[in-house]
Structures are given as C-alpha cells and as structure tokens.
Amino acid sequence: MFNKIHDNIFRALNSDFLYSFKHSPVAIVSFIVALTLVLGAVLAPFYAPHNPFDPATLNLMNGFSAPMKPNEFTGETFLLGTDDQGRDVFSTILYGMRISLFVGFAAVTFAMVLGVSLGLIAGYVGGWLDALIMRIADVQLTFPGILVAMLIFGIAKGFTPIDQRDQMAIWVLIIAIGLSEWVQFARVVRGATLVEKNKEYVQAARLNGRRSGGILIGHILPNVLGSVLVIATISLALAIIAEATLSFLGVGAPPTKPSLGTLIRIGQGYLFSGEWWILLFPAVTLLALALSVNLLGDWLRDALNPKLK
Amino acid sequence: MRLKTLTRIALASTIVLSMGIGMANAQTLNWARAGDSITLDPHAQNEGPTTALQHQISEALIVRDMTGKAVPALATEWGPSESDPNVWSFKLREGVKFHDGAEFDSEDVVFSFNRAMSEESNFKELLASVKEVRANGKYGFEIVTDGPNPLMASNLTNLFIMDKDWAEANGATKVQDVEGGEDTFASRNANGTGPYILVSREPDAKTVLRINENYWGIDEFPMEIKEIVYTPIQNQATRVAALLSGDVDFIQDVPVQDLARVGETDGLKVITAPQNRVIFFGMNQGDADLETDNVDGKNPFADLRVRQAVNMAINREAIKKIVMRDQSVPAGMISPPFVNGWTAELDAVPENNVEKAQGLMNDAGYGDGFSIRLNCPNDRYINDEAICQAAVGMLAKIGINVQLEALPKAQHFPLIGGLKTDFYMLGWGVPTYDSEYIFNFLVHTKGEKYGSWNGVRFSDPELDMKIQGLASETDLDKRNQTIADIWAVVQKEQLYIPIHHQVLNWGMSDKVDTIVSPEDTPMFKYFKLGS
C-alpha cells in the first residue's frame, strides 16, 4: 500500500527526484516515520483505546499508572501508562498530535498563502507597495515568533468572548506561528517574480492590453514550487516546536485538550518523581515528528538544489 | 581610566574571594521558594512571601511562633484596659534597638500604627475598628476602638514596627505609593528590630541577610543561622533540582510529586504540616441568569439541589490520593481547623455519591445536565489547575459539561472581585484565627466595606447584621453561638463547595532542624542547625 502511495505522488515529479529519494535511506526512513505518525494521529478516533478529550470517561483513580502495570486502585492496565488525570498516555499522545499537526499544517498553510501572495504583489506591483511589504518583512524577520505570538495572544484574549477562548487559543497559535514564518515565502516568490516580470511573454501580454497577472502566476508558481516546498517543510517542524514552546509558557493549547507541547509541559513536572513516562513518550513522539520532517526538508533542499550535491 | 577599571576589577575579585570563604560557612542557610517578597515597605503589601521576609528583619508587637501561637515580641504584656473596654493597652519591651542603633519606644509604635492605617496601607482593614492610637509614657501604648474588640491582639501579628526617625530622615513616612514614585526608599531598605539585618537585595534574584548581634532575644532563641541567602525560584523542576543538587538548603514549597524523591535523597528531608488555608469552589447563586452557562433565562446554581449535587459529585478522596498524593485534608467547611468556629462535625467530608447527585439533578429539572465555565488559577495554590481538571471529569459524570479556564492569578482574581465568573476556585487563609474574618469577606453581602470576595452573590440582610455584630460582641460565649449560627446557614445553603485544607511541605537539608509553621512563615531565629 505504501508503495502505491509513493508511486502516485512521485509519478508527477521527475525521475531524478525519485532516484535521489530511493538512494537516500535517511529520506526513506524519515518519510515512513512522518507518514506513520501523521496517519496514526489522523486515524486516532478509530483505534485509540480512550478518548482523552471526553472528561466523563476519565477515572481520576487511574492517575499515574505505570506503563504495562495494573493500577493499584482500579486494576486497569495501560500500554504507555497514564498521566496526572488518569488519561491514557498513548491515546493522549495520539489526540495531542492531532492538535499539534493541525496547528502546524494550518500555520504553514496560512504563512504560505500570505507569503506567496505578498511576494507576488511586491514583485509585480513594485514601487512603494513593494517597499512597504519588504520593510514589514524585515521587521518581522528580526522580531522573534514567540514574542509575536505572545502579543497576538494578549490582544486576541481581549476580543474573544469568554466561552470561546479554548478554540481561540488554537487559532491564535496558528495565526501567530503563521505570521512569524511568512517572510521566507514572500522573499523567494518576490525574487522569482522580479525575474519573470521583465521576460518577453509578460511584456507582450501587457502590450496587447491583456491582464498579465494571471499569466505571471501561471509561470512563476511552478518555478518556485520547489523552494516553497522546502520552506514549507522546514516551517512545519518549526511550527510544531513553536507550538510546544508557547504551550510551555502557558499561551497554548488548554490542559483539558492537551497538544504534544502541553503534554510535555505537564510531564516535565514529574521528571524527578519517577513518573518518567508522562514526559518521555510525548517528548520522543515530538522528537520523531520534528526530526523526520526536518530530515525530509533537508533532503528536499539537497535534491532540489543539485548544485550542492 | 583603563587602569582604574582594572584596579576596580582586581579589588572586586579580592572582595569576592574573601566573601567566598564566608559563604562556605556552615551557618549560612540558602533559602528558596517560588515567589519573592514584593516590597520591603512593611505596610505596603499584606502577602505571604512579603511578610515572611519582613518577619526576619522587623517585628510586630505580638508575633506567631512556629506553632502558630501568639507570643510577645515588641510588646511584653497586653490586654483590654480594665477601666474602659474600648481601650487595649500594651506594655512595650525596653532596651530594644533598631538595626541602625536607634532606640525603640512608644513613639515608633504610634508612628507605625498611624502609617499602617493610612490610605495606601495594605493593612488598614485589619485596623478598621481603631479610632485612635496613643502613647502612654515611653514604654506604654494604647489602642482606642470604636467599640469593644475582643480579638484585637490577633489582628496585630503582621503589623511591623518601623523607626520613626529613620522613616522621617529618609522620606518614608508615607506608605509606598506606587503612582507617586519618588518616595520608595522604604521599599528597598529596611531598618527593623528583628533578628536579621538586610545586607543586600536584588528583587526576584537574591536577598542576603546576616545575624543581628544586638538582637534583644539573642540569648533567648537558638539563632544558629548566621547568614540567610534568599532566592526565589519559580520553575518547580528547577526549584527541586536546586535542593537535590545541594545548591539550596531549604525550600518552602516542594511539589507534592517530588516529596518522595526529596525524602529519599541522602542528606535531605521533608516535613509536612497542615496549612492555614482551605481550597473551595464558589458558584454564583444570586443572579437570575448566568452569562457563562447554556441555560437560558434561569440560573441552575440558584437551585439548592444543584449545589448539593455538585458537592456530592466531587470525589475528595480521589483528589487527595492522586492529585495531592495524600498531601491534603479533605474538607467539609470553608474554614481551616485552627480557626475559632471550626468543628469536626461541620468539617466532616461530604458523601461522594454520583447516583444520588444525579437524582438531585433530576429533581431540579437538570437531568440532562448543562454546561458552565469554571475559572481556576494556575499559579496560586498547590496543583490548583490539576484539581480543577479533576473536577471537570467528576462533574461530567452528572451531566455538567464544564469548560475549564485556567489563568495566572493576576487574571483570575479580578474575575472574582469583578463578578465576572459564575463558577470559580478560591483559597482562603485566616490570619486572625477567627471565623469573623471568613464571614466578613466571603459571606456578608458584597459592598464597600464587606464581602469584597463574595463571588457567590449570596445576600441575607439578617445574616449581615449578625456578622457585623461579631466585631463588638464581648461576651465570648454569645459570640461563639452567633458564629455557630452563621456557619449553620453557610452549610445548609451550600454557599461554597469545600475541597480540602492544604498541607505545607518544607524540604530541607538534614542539618536544618525546625517544625513547619501553619502560616508558611519560617521564623529563622527558631531554626537549629545540626552538624
């Protein structure tokens, strides 16, 4: 089944690319790990032993059960143990990863849409608009993402009705992380647009009185697809880590619906007390996820930039 | 210029080297807890860590010792005057000197009380019934109240005495006024009569105290610690790590999950004792409709049966076992056991019975449940957020769908004071050791002077009269009867949902010998150091 998916994806791409993938064990392993984790998270509701987000099913007395050992009060056994609230760690990781991945993908998509559009506009229109966008980009680049996130969080909280703050936290994370990542996309697309803009076919279209914007997009996007893909992959890893960090600082996912970062924040409190599983398993999952995505991004960059090979 | 800097560095490093030798001394105590003192101004903040540090440097007329008992400090004798029940008179200790050498007398006491009663003071509520303070000779002092106040003495144990001349010389006669700004000498400097002298202080980083060799009680108390280095460490894991690695000798707040680890570590021990603080939930039962629920036009908490169902759905035993790791005492009333008015019967742990609770919900017409928001602090009480989370699960079992909002205390408490939450967690300590204090703030109708923490919107004018009457009731038996009557109403109406009494966990090096104070205030003059 995996082979089939591979084939479908890569038939669309050129054979050099596929060749490079097949000959990079790191890339293959990373891809399999990342895919397993993503599918595992997406399909969690179908096979996870518990739904940790449903408080009525929790039994506090199950709290702090060690992995594979029956609980001393309830006698129940959990594969990876339970956390401080009696949640099954295995299920909680799966559900938590759904939140982390959702935040990650949504943030990167947001950054990509924002960055690509602004890059196109800046490159194509030029003039003061270009100057303005690129100035904002410069400032954004020096202003670290976590600070941006804390600012947005502070402001958003003031505007959100009290009963929607749980959902708000997720969207704030997405917007904040997205805002700190769009600059890379914008720069690449702007550069490509500047090059394309002066080519003859665009000039010709202009002289004929046709709107050249559409043509431009059609020609530029394929050219920058590779770079955008690389940036998107690396951004995804960054977004997942950023989510964890913000949750650690208390401006992230709520504890009743923990993401991987929130789980790690909870687990680090039990590092010295012997309940290592609450920290270790989510941390290893986060590491595997971020590492495999990072390695894929790394390989993508090398593969798409044959100069460095 | 350059040479000068170099000499300075060289000089500084010599000082450090010599200091380094001093620091290695076994009589130094490295003390850490989560929060720092907010100010050194003795009347600006009435808050745990702030008064705890101040107690080492300054003294009140009467203080609580490590067992919580009121003992003489700057006053040696006190009591209501025999001729006039509205006057309390105090005999002051003679021959006491402030750290700068100035002599202590009644002038300083009068000055300090007037300062503590000024508008910016954080202690004026404790002296609300005081009409006048006056000196009676050099070592006599009198408080005139606007009616007999039988419990005056217990209000004074955190009321520190400053030197009048020092305050005047340094422009510190007024309590630190945050907006005014210039007048902040007293917030950075201290000149008390206490057992330890302030050497240096960097807020939130490090405060160093050394022993006061001229302390009046130098022969009376052990005074074995010669130097105290106080560092706030907020991060739980870091704080425990500092104790485990021997970087600090004494931490006041060991996370409950780390008690075993600390206790088992060679050279370390944990001692625990019940704290003067009870944790509970409040529910808005006064309003006709709630903002934060999904029931239109009605307030489910206004129905006594719903409040009783909530009370019954909470499994206090499970919270104690799992969340608190046995480090709590499940509670049935919102008063700590030390307090006048507390009884074992009232504090009996309520039954945990989900079926019965569901039955009450059915009777009240909420058989299908409802949803409500619970507000909870996440940096104030021991495992506050985890307790709330556990409650979310327990209430889900009787159909109450709770959305938890856990916020830092700076954002949580305004919700209660500003009546912006309908369901919340609160903890309450009773520094006066008397129920009146609880009633004044939590039970009396909310208004200018009373009921500022009454977030449950309970109001009963008849009960209010009884509460106000407590302050001037001199017949103690009658007074205690009124207290019992008021508690009966509080319990019957299920005004609050008590959870537990907190337990204090002090972790320390084996060489430190002390007991735990129920106020969570270490008085280092009582500490002994083994070898």
Added chain:
Amino acid sequence: MLAFAIRRMFQSIIVLLVVGLVAFSMFNFVGDPVDSMLGQERTDADVERVRIQLGLDQPFPVQYYKFLQGAVKGNFGISYRQGRPVSQIIAERLPATLELAFVSAVLAIIFGVALGIFTAIRRNGWAANTIMSLSLIGVSLPTFLIGILLIYIFAVELGWLSSFGRGDVVDLGWWRTGFLTKSGLLAIILPAITLGLYQMTLIMRIVRAEMLEVLRTDYIKFARARGLSKRAVNFGHALKNTMVPVITVTGMQIGSIIAFAIITETVFQWPGVGLLFINAIRFVDIPIMAAYLMLISVMFVSINLIVDLLYFAIDPRLRLDKTKG
C-alpha cells in the same frame, strides 16, 4: 546615501511607534494590576482608589500618549510591583541577559563554524553525517525541555554544575558581572548551551552550505591547481569567503537570542530581563512590560538599520536600485 539613511531612520521610527502601540494595547488585556497589588483583605473601595492612582480609569489613547511622552525621555514610569523606576530595574537586569547572550553567541559561533567546516570538508564521511543528523535533534526539541534535561543530568545526577541563578556576582558599579567568580562561570555554562544550541546548528548549516558552494568555484579549483595545500585552500581561501553571510546571520540572530532568553531564563532562574518580563506578565506590571518590549524593539530595529546601511555601503548595485524606488 544620506537621503537613503534618513529615509530608513524615519521608517524605523514609524515601526517603533506601531510596535509600541501594539505592545501597549496588549496590556489592557493581560489582567488587572490592581488585584495583584492588593491583598486578600482589599475592599472594593481600595480597588477603585488604586485604579485612579495608576491612571487606569483614563481612556486608552490618553494612557498611550502619557507612556510615549515618558518613553522619549527614557522614563518608563514606576514598576507597579517593585515601586522603583523601570529604567533603573532594567539597567540592573540587562547585564545578566547580555552576558548570557554573549556567551551563547560565542559558543554558537565557535562550535558552529568549526563543525560547519568539518562537515563540509568531510562531506560524505560518517562522522560528518552523524553530526548533521544529531544537529537536527537539537532543533527538534523545545528549548525548555533541553534546559530541564541538562539540569537533570549535570546538576542533579552528576552534581557538576549549578542548577539555577548566576552564582556570585561582582558589582563593578555600572555592571554586575558573573565572569569574575568561579561560581559565576560555572553557573553560565548550562543556560548558555541551552540558549546557543539552536544558533549553533544554524551557523553550522550556513557555514557548511557556503563552504560547499565556494569549494566548487573556479577560484578554489584554480588555487588547488596552483598546488596550494588542502589546508591552505580550505582555511585561507574558502573559509574567508564564507564569513560574510555568517556574520550577517549572526547579527540578525542577536534578536532571537535575546527573545529566546525569556525561556532559558525562566528555566534556569537567570535574573535577566527575560525573567523580569515573564514576572511582569504574571503580576501585570504594565510599565515593565512596555519598557521591555520597547527596549527589544529598539534593539531589533537598530540591528536592521545597521545591516541595511552596511549593505548599502558595501554593495553599489543596491544604491541604484533603492534610490530609484
């Protein structure tokens, strides 16, 4: 050149004003300072009195205007929590953060450049590949977790290094330094590693990529053909050419280091401005928060400005381009 510089400075001031506005508006939402200032015994009358005292009853634009007025003079008001001038508190705390940032940056540059060269020269060796993969682990774990793990291993289990704080500091009058005492030097190791790890990885990757690029150029091929030793080629020619982008990136990362110091300082109880900021958020100490954000905005914007002006001075092509637009 002058026109360009003036225009860029003007833009920077606008950026600062906007950042200031955003930052200041945030404070209306982080909580009410009054409650954390008054204790358990406060009455509602107290709350009202303190609100008026702090000027919190005034409309938002008035509060912002007052804040800007003071900020221009370097006067950020009085900290609600400590009751001292904010500028004084920040001046006290800044050395701790700057020392930490400095040591992290030095560690990041030394190890980053060294490992970058190594992985570039031994491009396909197993050691280089292992280092490249390991470096990704460093960026795939959140900073706070790395910090806590380091404390656990080196302070608790091994007992080699201290778990928190700055150790003993020496007061030079204008600067409190931890560099002059043994405990101070030991204390800075773990937080500096925690903070510098990410930047080290980044520098290593840039050096590697640049080296690979340069090593492919004709100029290097020519040098090799001339019979220069491998060593001379690698270090004398290739490395020199990679330094410009490394310096640029490091410059741009200074902002990041200062910002991420918030997390490191929280974990290690490092008494710098980052910890001050986090505490200010907890206690809703608005003057401190505002001053901190303005301080780092000024820092970031100045770094940006300097980098831009340097580029402008170095690269004549930019000159034509920019003055036209």
